[in-house]
Amino acid sequence: MGTPAARAERSPVPVLRAERVTKRYPGTLALDGVDFNVYPGAVNVLIGENGAGKSTLMKLLAGVERPTSGRLLLRGEPVQLESPRDALRHGIAIIYQELNLFPNLSVAENVFMARERTSRAGTVRHAEQEDVVRSLMARLEQDIHPATLVDDLRIGQQQLVEIARALAQDVSVLIMDEPTSALSTAEAEILLRLIGDLTAQGVAVIYISHKLDECLRIGDHFTVLRDGKLVAEAPAEEVTLDWIVEMMAGRSQASLFPRSVHEIGAPLLEVTELSLPRPHGGGFLVERVSFTLRAGEIVGVYGLMGAGRTELLECLFGMQPFASGTVRIGGRELRAHSITERIRAGLAFVTEDRQRLGLVQSLSVAQNITLASLGALRRGPVLSRPREREKVGAMMRSLAIKVANAEQPVTALSGGNQQKVVIARSLLTEPRVLMMDEPTRGIDIGAKSDVFRIMCHLAREGVAVLFVSSELKEVVAMADRALVMARGRITADLAREQITESALASAAVASC
Amino acid sequence: MLILRLRAYIALIVLVIVFAVLSPSFLTTGNLVILTKQVAINAILGIGMTFVILGGGIDLSVGSIVGLCGMVAGWLISDGLVLPMFGVSVFFTVWIVMLLTTLVGIAVGAINGLIVTRFGVTPFIATLGTLYVARGAALLLSGGATFPNLVGYPSLRNTGFPALGAGSLLGLPHPIWVMIVLAAVGAFVARMTPFGRQVYAIGGNERAAALAGVRVARVKLLTYLISGFCAAVVGLIITSQLAAAHPATGNTFELNAIAVVVLGGTSLTGGRGTIGGTIIGAFVIGVLFNGMVLLGVSEFWQTVIKGAVIVVAVIVDQLQQRMQQAALAKAPA
Numbered sequence: 121m122g123t124p125a126a127r128a129e130r131s132p133v134p135v136l137r138a139e140r141v142t143k144r145y146p147g148t149l150a151l152d153g154v155d156f157n158v159y160p161g162a163v164n165v166l167i168g169e170n171g172a173g174k175s176t177l178m179k180l181l182a183g184v185e186r187p188t189s190g191r192l193l194l195r196g197e198p199v200q201l202e203s204p205r206d207a208l209r210h211g212i213a214i215i216y217q218e219l220n221l222f223p224n225l226s227v228a229e230n231v232f233m234a235r236e237r238t239s240r241a242g243t244v245r246h247a248e249q250e251d252v253v254r255s256l257m258a259r260l261e262q263d264i265h266p267a268t269l270v271d272d273l274r275i276g277q278q279q280l281v282e283i284a285r286a287l288a289q290d291v292s293v294l295i296m297d298e299p300t301s302a303l304s305t306a307e308a309e310i311l312l313r314l315i316g317d318l319t320a321q322g323v324a325v326i327y328i329s330h331k332l333d334e335c336l337r338i339g340d341h342f343t344v345l346r347d348g349k350l351v352a353e354a355p356a357e358e359v360t361l362d363w364i365v366e367m368m369a370g371r372s373q374a375s376l377f378p379r380s381v382h383e384i385g386a387p388l389l390e391v392t393e394l395s396l397p398r399p400h401g402g403g404f405l406v407e408r409v410s411f412t413l414r415a416g417e418i419v420g421v422y423g424l425m426g427a428g429r430t431e432l433l434e435c436l437f438g439m440q441p442f443a444s445g446t447v448r449i450g451g452r453e454l455r456a457h458s459i460t461e462r463i464r465a466g467l468a469f470v471t472e473d474r475q476r477l478g479l480v481q482s483l484s485v486a487q488n489i490t491l492a493s494l495g496a497l498r499r500g501p502v503l504s505r506p507r508e509r510e511k512v513g514a515m516m517r518s519l520a521i522k523v524a525n526a527e528q529p530v531t532a533l534s535g536g537n538q539q540k541v542v543i544a545r546s547l548l549t550e551p552r553v554l555m556m557d558e559p560t561r562g563i564d565i566g567a568k569s570d571v572f573r574i575m576c577h578l579a580r581e582g583v584a585v586l587f588v589s590s591e592l593k594e595v596v597a598m599a600d601r602a603l604v605m606a607r608g609r610i611t612a613d614l615a616r617e618q619i620t621e622s623a624l625a626s627a628a629v630a631s632c
Numbered sequence: 633m634l635i636l637r638l639r640a641y642i643a644l645i646v647l648v649i650v651f652a653v654l655s656p657s658f659l660t661t662g663n664l665v666i667l668t669k670q671v672a673i674n675a676i677l678g679i680g681m682t683f684v685i686l687g688g689g690i691d692l693s694v695g696s697i698v699g700l701c702g703m704v705a706g707w708l709i710s711d712g713l714v715l716p717m718f719g720v721s722v723f724f725t726v727w728i729v730m731l732l733t734t735l736v737g738i739a740v741g742a743i744n745g746l747i748v749t750r751f752g753v754t755p756f757i758a759t760l761g762t763l764y765v766a767r768g769a770a771l772l773l774s775g776g777a778t779f780p781n782l783v784g785y786p787s788l789r790n791t792g793f794p795a796l797g798a799g800s801l802l803g804l805p806h807p808i809w810v811m812i813v814l815a816a817v818g819a820f821v822a823r824m825t826p827f828g829r830q831v832y833a834i835g836g837n838e839r840a841a842a843l844a845g846v847r848v849a850r851v852k853l854l855t856y857l858i859s860g861f862c863a864a865v866v867g868l869i870i871t872s873q874l875a876a877a878h879p880a881t882g883n884t885f886e887l888n889a890i891a892v893v894v895l896g897g898t899s900l901t902g903g904r905g906t907i908g909g910t911i912i913g914a915f916v917i918g919v920l921f922n923g924m925v926l927l928g929v930s931e932f933w934q935t936v937i938k939g940a941v942i943v944v945a946v947i948v949d950q951l952q953q954r955m956q957q958a959a960l961a962k963a964p965a
Binding site: 498 | 641779824825833835839840843845903904
């Protein structure tokens with residue numbers, strides 16, 4: 121923040137610097153020789169697509185992970201961060217994208233977790249902690265009592281507690297990974313003001329957000345990552361929205377997104393007045409959603425985080441017993457909220473959370489692929505090994521799953537190949553409607569292109585594809601039709617020629 | 633790596649060699665038959681337990697089911713099914729008695745499975761509850777007394793019950809045959825059927841299995857049924873061997889069953905393990921005990937050693953898994 125003149129006066133010496141850092145995970149190269157400068161008293165914006173390596177870089181700076189090679193310099197001195205606690209001792213704090221709070225404890229207890237203020241006898245001085253938290257809450261303009269259980273707070277308030285936790289310590293570098301994703305507009309405003317206060321005090325803020333307008337508003341320095349590599353670094357004066365988009369995307373889009381001509385057929389999936397109430401009352405996660413999906417059609421669902429896109433897919437897949445409304449596939453109404461029944465009816469769902477909901481880590485690649493279609497691989501009561509091998513082999517060839525041996529544990533695969541394993545499992549059930557939630561999240565560019573190729577191939581065969589994406593470009597390039605969701609409702613239903621980045625983005629923030 | 637993977641077999645072979653050298657009576661046919669009969673009890677319970685643990689559960693009630701089923705068999709043979717409203721007792725042939733007894737075991741397993749899947753009670757608590765309930769029911773059946781001398785009444789044509797425990801076929805005692813058959817069927821079901829694969833999947837990642845369309849509740853329920861069935865079979869074998877049913881029979885057997893499963897390399901968190909491993913685990917425990925008895929090791933030391941062996945086995949398991957993961961992480965993309 122501040123005027124350009126004030127910015128120029130600031131010391132150009134970075135407080136924290138990553139030099140040629142590389143991080144390798146089993147099967148993926150998450151960071152490849154990246155340099156990253158963090159300037160004090162400034163908002164250092166880090167930009168990149170999903171899977172570009174932003175979160176990995178932050179984990180290195182916060183001491184959660186160690187780099188495979190390269191080094192970190194703090195105020196010019198090389199430093200080894202062995203643990204988050206160690207990083208904190210050096211004045212580096214992180215606010216994660218996922219909430220890391222203890223819902224069963226109070227706000228004050230959360231803020232002081234593992235750094236409790238204690239008396240000489242070793243007991244916790246609750247009153248003192250609550251006083252500190254009260255003043256933190258005042259800074260955040262929140263009317264939250266320090267003794268409130270975190271579980272009783274709204275998600276946005278919980279995010280602010282997470283921020284208070286970082287503020288309660290004496291930090292010189294504060295990392296914020298998508299801090300506003302769960303906040304209301306008013307709460308986000310408070311946070312952005314607070315960031316201005318912090319930088320005025322000399323704190324270096326590292327800011328990661330998908331909301332580019334937000335970044336442009338508060339950013340002082342911009343760094344762009346792509347595919348684990350540093351692609352650009354520039355002060356705010358030289359940065360424009362076009363520049364960011366160009367740097368993030370890089371390659372020519374034509375090679376990434378295969379477009380194919382496929383015929384759009386008869387209505388296949390008809391959804392009417394689908395609603396899902398919030399678990400604790402007070403509104404809907406999905407509200408009166410109606411749409412039709414035709415055979416051979418690729419439909420993208422765009423929206424911001426928390427717009428109800430994932431919940432919509434979950435309702436369609438029978439995962440939400442309290443969903444109301446009707447779902448018809450090929451004219452037949454699906455009444456039971458049973459996943460097994462929905463799969464049998466021809467629905468398939470590739471979840472966003474590959475690790476927790478997609479893969480069975482203890483099983484082999486082949487066993488993961490056949491898990492949803494064991495019934496079809498039976499001969500009498502017995503699994504037919506030859507048939508299993510044959511089906512797995514065919515799937516691995518057609519999806520280009522790169523693994524030497526299908527009997528290997530699925531955990532040996534790279535993210536992109538793991539994603540293809542989950543997709544292969546869905547395809548083996550021979551679905552008529554394939555739903556994919558953020559199918560390209562956290563996978564490399566080659567695998568992304570493969571996923572899109574698979575989508576086109578399925579559409580040509582008459583499968584209806586419904587995919588959720590937070591990437592504007594993906595929706596623009598791939599979708600025959602786009603649905604935009606905001607606050608649980610569909611705010612736009614755009615035909616092929618109407619789909620533009622601006623049309624999607626404006627519908628995503630529409631207040632219905 | 634290979635040594636680690638075959639550790640259970642190696643441990644068993646080493647134990648057999650050590651005891652064979654130290655005690656001349658160890659490798660005699662008589663001793664081996666006794667040993668295997670003891671092993672059969674733990675192995676059969678372990679087979680059922682393996683399914684439950686593979687699916688991410690635990691069954692603490694098997695010892696009590698052993699006791700209850702033994703008492704049910706004893707009661708049906710000596711008193712018959714008493715129907716007070718008609719003032720008669722119905723006696724069954726031994727085959728029907730065995731069938732009804734296994735149905736009781738399966739029913740208790742069903743109760744376990746329903747408590748776990750319908751009401752979401754953690755398996756530890758659910759089966760701890762049935763541990764007490766089934767033991768209490770066993771005591772109630774006779775008012776705490778033993779049903780002695782279960783040879784049946786020739787006039788009622790229900791004789792022959794002791795043959796299950798005491799008889800033999802082709803030189804091998806019946807309990808050993810039962811173990812062999814159940815182990816073969818168990819291993820087949822675990823490896824070769826969709827049900828078996830689904831058990832592994834649920835133990836590995838229950839939510840992912842559910843999303844793949846696996847009927848999680850049904851599959852888990854079945855694992856408890858299998859465990860209940862196996863416990864009933866053990867109840868029948870022991871009662872038949874003694875020709876008497878005592879309500880305290882099977883006390884703490886659940887711990888032995890869990891021990892042989894874990895010793896056989898099955899992960900207590902589910903998803904990893906084999907029936908074959910469990911059988912080996914049962915033999916390791918059996919050989920260890922039998923050998924120590926022959927060598928005159930005190931009973932107290934036997935208990936200490938058993939505990940130590942179990943813990944060491946699990947530590948070795950953890951080591952192997954960590955080495956595997958490290959090997960995976962090192963492999964480049």
